[in-house]
Each structure stands twice: as C-alpha cells, then as structure tokens.
Amino acid sequence: MNYFSETLKKYFLIPVVSIESLDKIAPLTQTLQAAGIKFLEITYRNKNASEALKILQNNNFNMIIGAGTIRTLAQAEEAIKYGAKFLVSPGFNKEIIHFAAKRNIPFVPGVDSTLSIELANSEGISLLKFFPAEISGGIKWLKSIKGPYHEIKFIPTGGITLENLDLYVKLTNVAGIGGSFLAPKRLILEDNWDEIALICTKAIKIVEL
Ligand code: 3PG
Numbered sequence: 001m002n003y004f005s006e007t008l009k010k011y012f013l014i015p016v017v018s019i020e021s022l023d024k025i026a027p028l029t030q031t032l033q034a035a036g037i038k039f040l041e042i043t044y045r046n047k048n049a050s051e052a053l054k055i056l057q058n059n060n061f062n063m064i065i066g067a068g069t070i071r072t073l074a075q076a077e078e079a080i081k082y083g084a085k086f087l088v089s090p091g092f093n094k095e096i097i098h099f100a101a102k103r104n105i106p107f108v109p110g111v112d113s114t115l116s117i118e119l120a121n122s123e124g125i126s127l128l129k130f131f132p133a134e135i136s137g138g139i140k141w142l143k144s145i146k147g148p149y150h151e152i153k154f155i156p157t158g159g160i161t162l163e164n165l166d167l168y169v170k171l172t173n174v175a176g177i178g179g180s181f182l183a184p185k186r187l188i189l190e191d192n193w194d195e196i197a198l199i200c201t202k203a204i205k206i207v208e209l
Pocket residue numbers: 016043068069131157158159160178179180181
C-alpha cells in the first residue's frame with residue numbers, strides 16, 4: 001500500500017475510465033502521461049476491461065495502472081494477472097479485502113457511511129474511496145467525518161468536476177481524487193485528446209494551488 005499512497009500524495013488524481021474501444025487506449029494513455037497524470041483506473045464496467053489491462057501491461061507506459069469497479073474475486077484475480085497495480089471497489093467487500101492483502105496489492109474499497117468506514121477500518125484499511133461522493137454529502141460529509149475518523153483518508157469519487165475539485169483538494173482528509181471528469185467518455189469517443197490534455201492540465205493546476 002505504501003508505494004500507492006506515497007505516489008498518490010504527489011500525483012493525487014486518478015482518472016477513472018471505461019474503455020469502450022481498445023484502439024483508444026494508446027492515445028489516451030499517452031495524452032494522460034504527457035499531461036502529468038500518473039494513475040489510470042480501468043473500470044470493470046464492460047467486457048473490455050481485461051483486454052485493456054492486457055494491452056497496457058504489454059506497452060510499458062510509465063503510469064500506475066489499476067482496476068476499478070472490482071466487485072468479484074474473479075475480477076480481482078484477473079486484474080492482477082493482467083498487471084493491475086491497485087484495485088478499487090465501489091463498496092465494502094471483505095473477500096476482496098482479504099484477497100488483496102494476501103496478494104499484497106493496494107486495495108481501496110468504497111464507503112459512504114460510518115458503518116462502512118467502521119467495517120473497512122476493522123480490516124485495518126485507512127485509505128478509502130468515498131463513493132458516490134457528491135450525492136452522498138460531498139465536502140460536508142468529509143468535513144463531518146474528520147472529527148471521529150481523523151486518521152482515515154479518502155479518495156472522493158463520483159460527481160467531482162473541474163468546478164468543485166478545489167473544494168475537495170483543500171480538505172486534509174482527502175488523499176486523492178478519482179473521476180471520469182479527467183478523461184470524459186465523450187471526449188475519448190471523439191478522439192479529442194487536446195481537450196482531455198487541457199482538462200488534466202487544469203486539474204493538476206488546481207491540485208497544486
Ligand atoms: C467510478 O466508477 O468510480 C465512478 O463512477 C466515477 O464517477 P464519476 O463518473 O462521477 O467521476
């Protein structure tokens with residue numbers, strides 16, 4: 001977990017992407033990397049996830065590639081086989097937590113309540129995805145949670161945009177930000193790499209403020 005958390009401190013932003021078409025992977029990854037993004041989360045939201053991870057594994061991009069929307073052990077296993085360096089889930093799944101710990105791979109389960117924080121914490125996990133962030137209370141939730149759970153850090157994801165990013169970045173219990181806003185599906189479909197680069201550059205500027 002250390003390597004993941006340490007790198008997150010520096011790079012902070014995790015674009016969350018569902019790959020609709022495999023030929024977009026190379027230009028997308030090159031665009032993100034050139035813009036200064038270090039992480040890329042490929043979600044298991046469609047059948048392309050494993051193939052996308054395989055392509056990334058064979059291409060030696062200088063990025064930390066992870067797998068998101070991991071909901072089953074089979075997905076976790078497959079993602080690791082195809083080179084995923086971290087796993088993310090939308091919710092709390094004890095089986096996956098134990099599996100990831102055994103395989104020594106950083107795993108960030110999702111939470112949206114004190115109950116799920118307690119469950120994750122009882123498994124020794126203190127870096128959590130806050131999902132779906134905006135609709136679950138956004139920065140107000142994070143501020144309220146900080147008192148009782150001062151040692152827990154969150155990666156808010158879900159509804160983060162260039163417009164509200166600065167509000168999240170300011171919070172001391174935010175360890176990173178995930179979101180599709182960094183590489184929106186529509187722009188990927190349109191091969192609009194310049195626009196994606198611009199969004200990432202703007203986001204990095206906000207994080208560095
Ligand atoms: C995820 O899978 O982590 C989220 O769906 C990303 O949410 P966003 O599209 O609102 O950024």
